[in-house]
Amino acid sequence: xxxxxxxxxxxxxxxxxxxxxxxxxxxxxxxxxxxxxxxxxxxxxxxxxxxxxxxxxxxxxxxxxxxxxxxxxxxxxxxxxxxxxxxxxxxxxxxxxxxxxxxxxxxxxxxxxxxxxx
Amino acid sequence: xxxxxxxxxxxxxxxxxxxxxxxxxxxxxxxxxxxxxxxxxxxxxxxxxxxxxxxxxxxxxxxxxxxxxxxxxxxxxxxxxxxxxxxxxxxxxxxxxxxxxxxxxxxxxxxx
Numbered sequence: 001x002x003x004x005x006x007x008x009x010x011x012x013x014x015x016x017x018x019x020x021x022x023x024x025x026x027x028x029x030x031x032x033x034x035x036x037x038x039x040x041x042x043x044x045x046x047x048x049x050x051x052x053x054x055x056x057x058x059x060x061x062x063x064x065x066x067x068x069x070x071x072x073x074x075x076x077x078x079x080x081x082x083x084x085x086x087x088x089x090x091x092x093x094x095x096x097x098x099x100x101x102x103x104x105x106x107x108x109x110x111x112x113x114x115x116x117x118x
Numbered sequence: 119x120x121x122x123x124x125x126x127x128x129x130x131x132x133x134x135x136x137x138x139x140x141x142x143x144x145x146x147x148x149x150x151x152x153x154x155x156x157x158x159x160x161x162x163x164x165x166x167x168x169x170x171x172x173x174x175x176x177x178x179x180x181x182x183x184x185x186x187x188x189x190x191x192x193x194x195x196x197x198x199x200x201x202x203x204x205x206x207x208x209x210x211x212x213x214x215x216x217x218x219x220x221x222x223x224x225x226x227x228x229x230x
Binding site: 004006040041042043044045048056088090092106107108109110111112114 | 151153158159160161162163166206217218219220221222223225
């Protein structure tokens with residue numbers, strides 16, 4: 001199984017709502033990532049987890065809260081978002097982090113969640 | 119901060135022709151990867167080339183890396199309609215703490 005799944009595919013929420021995005025992989029990967037992508041722009045890294053611990057937070061606002069309950073799951077909890085947070089949110093995983101093996105590692109991406117904040 | 123810059127930003131070619139995209143980057147890297155993204159969907163990894171490699175092939179794809187010029191090229195031969203997508207280079211820079219940074223991308227359109 002070389003698939004990363006994300007749910008939901010689409011999400012529309014108001015600025016006062018609380019919602020969560022879910023990502024799952026069963027490839028035994030120990031590094032997982034959240035990216036945000038605006039239209040016609042490259043993905044921007046938000047968070048990196050390594051062995052279920054937060055490794056990198058790219059100065060993301062606290063209204064985004066990541067969680068890694070186990071090695072297969074990665075959640076992104078959303079609260080009090082702004083309309084400018086509307087974007088495609090991509091999850092990815094890799095076997096390990098680059099620092100663990102000294103060279104870069106391929107990331108496998110999910111299909112993304114299209115988020116619209118009203 | 120942006121590490122990779124692709125050019126051209128957009129490219130339209132006839133089906134069957136070859137497509138070449140370039141990527142330039144600023145700092146020393148461990149490796150460089152190319153990804154494809156179909157409209158509004160997830161990214162698909164195409165190929166990874168390490169800093170000590172100069173050329174790599176995978177099917178109809180050919181990637182070159184010139185670390186002295188800090189540049190890479192992706193060649194897609196005998197293009198097909200299904201190759202229509204955005205293509206991103208991503209660099210795993212030395213001292214960047216396990217991040218890969220994506221370039222702005224090239225939007226490739228294959229004309230029938």
